[in-house]
Amino acid sequence: MLHDILIIGAGTAGLSASIYGVRAGHSVTVIEELPFEGGQIFNTGEIDNYPGLPGVTGYEFSERLASQAKALGARVVYEKVVSLSLEGNVKTVQTEQNVHQAKTVIIANGARHRKLGVEGEDLFAGRGVSYCATCDGAFYKGKDVCIVGGGNTALEDALFLSNNCQSVTLIHRRDAFRAHKVTVDAVCARDNIRFLLNSTVQKMNGSNTVESVTVQNVTNGKTKDIPVSGVFIAVGLEPHNGMFQGIVKLDEGGYIVAGEDCKTSCPGVFVAGDTRTKPLRQLVTAAADGAVAAVEASNYISMVFSEEG
Secondary structure, eight states: OEEEEEEEOOBHHHHHHHHHHHHTTOOEEEEESSSSSBGGGGGOSOBOSSTTOTTBOHHHHHHHHHHHHHHHTOEEEEOOEEEEEOOSSSEEEEESSOEEEEEEEEEOOOEEEOOOOOBTTTTTBTTTEESOHHHHGGGGTTSEEEEEOOSHHHHHHHHHHHTTSSEEEEEOSSSSOOSOHHHHHHHHTOTTEEEEOSEEEEEEEESSSEEEEEEEETTTOOEEEEEOSEEEEOOOEEEOOGGGBTTBOBOTTSOBOOOTTOBOSSTTEEEOSTTBOOSOOOHHHHHHHHHHHHHHHHHHHHHHHHHHO
16 A cells, blocks of 8 residues: 555654645554654643643643544554665655555654663663653652753753652752743742752662762762652653664754755655754644644645656
8 A cells, every 4th residue: 555644653743744634635644653642742741831722631632632633534553663765756664564655754753851871870760760750750759859950841840749759859960940931930939949050960879779869060070979769850852863864864963854844855755843953842843843744745745646647
């Protein structure tokens, strides 16, 4: 079967693209590696910045979006992509289970949580080290935890955790936070949130679970151990676009180069969401990218394949 549009990734960008694709009259299949749709937002406790849906949970948002796409006729398959051949008019995407061919491909594989890369991080993953405060915060009720990071996500996580944890220590390598002022003000107003600036985590210590973190002051080089039961890492995202190297143009950070038209350097291949070069990575921009990418894919199909016919 030759699909009109094949989408890699069933997050907000991919599912939005599928909706616009099927509404344009095309056959659309979405390939998702995980056993659920929604991407990273699936695990978010509450969403307050998506227009028209204040207070919706990440699970509810993902479920509604996926249900809408499927009801319109988009097909979602849960398979892991292992190789691609995207040159020419017929694109081939091979998964562990099948070989899919399509007229166009939309890459919407998102980005993943960046690791610190320090001793003990992998050892204690799931045993005191977490990348999702809303997912794991309930396990640390009444306990002391720390968060590594200085952006909006880190500070929002601090607010969330401070509702249940005894104390939250924000560890940031700079002397000021990069988050929005309203978020910084809210964090400063919490009595059980304290700051450890100009500092980096060097090591995570413990026996079976995390018991402390070794922190180094970047100014004077001094280190000290801070007793904590949980370490929440919020130092940003990174794309996993190695499989697209040499097929589409990537920037120095590994993001797929594309403008607001979502066109990549490879004809017939488009990109949407966090995986592309863009100034703002949010749900609303991912949804917008999905719509644009699908419309551009539809235009490409009309132009290229009508000429062939």
